[in-house]
Each structure stands twice: as C-alpha cells, then as structure tokens.
Amino acid sequence: MPRPDEDTKAYFRSILPDDRGITVRPMFGNISGFVNGNMFVGVFGADVFVRLAEADRAELLKEPGASHFEPVHGRPMAEYVTMPNSWREESDKARDWVSRSLSWASEMPPKQPKKRTRKR
DSSP states (O other), rough: OOOHHHHHHOOOOOOOHTTTTTEEEEETTEEEEEETTTEEEEEEEEEEEEEOOOOHHHHHHHSSOOOOSSTTTTBBBTEEEEEEGGGOOOOOHHHHHHHHHHHOOOOOTOOOOOOOOOOO
8 A cells, every 4th residue: 555755745734625624534544534424535645536526527537647546456436536746736726626525525414434343
C-alpha cells in the first residue's frame, strides 16, 4: 500500500474546506475526509481523490491527469476520481473539486456504523 509523504499530507489538509462537519481519519496508512460518516476525499500515496456525482465525475475525467481511482489494479472504486497531480500548483482548482465532493456527500444519508460481532 503506498504511503503519503509529508508534502502530500500538507497539500491534502490545505485543500479541505473549513467545515466543522468534516472529520479526517487514517485509512489504510493514508488519510481521508468524511462527512456524516461518508468518505468524500482522500489520499492514496501521492494521489488525492474525490467522490463525485456522475455528471461531475464525467467533467473531471476530461481534465488531463485525472483518472478513475483504482487502489487495486483492475478494481476502480465507483464514484471516485483521482485529481491531477499538476493541481498542486493550482490548488484553487483542487479546492473547488473538493468542495463539490463535500457538497454531494453531505446530501447522502449518514452512514450507519457496522455492528461488530464477537468471535467466540
């Protein structure tokens, strides 16, 4: 599993909207942003991905350097798109897409915690 470097973590935090409803948690050695328990943005190695509605996904995928988020080769995660790494120099673009993602994910019903079963 690729790990983010400190510059990627700092970039990720710099593009998060200032919203009290956002929580940032570790996710498989990386970090992700959640709203109402739903992941809407995250880091995977050096890449930052966002969760988007279908029309927004299609729009973002037209940008050079954007791609379907595929943490395991051949198994893309539905609804998620990796933003172009070149946007680190144009963080306003990245912030706009993260805000779109937050807006869309905020409309989703709150994610219910999974019930844990005890092993005997």
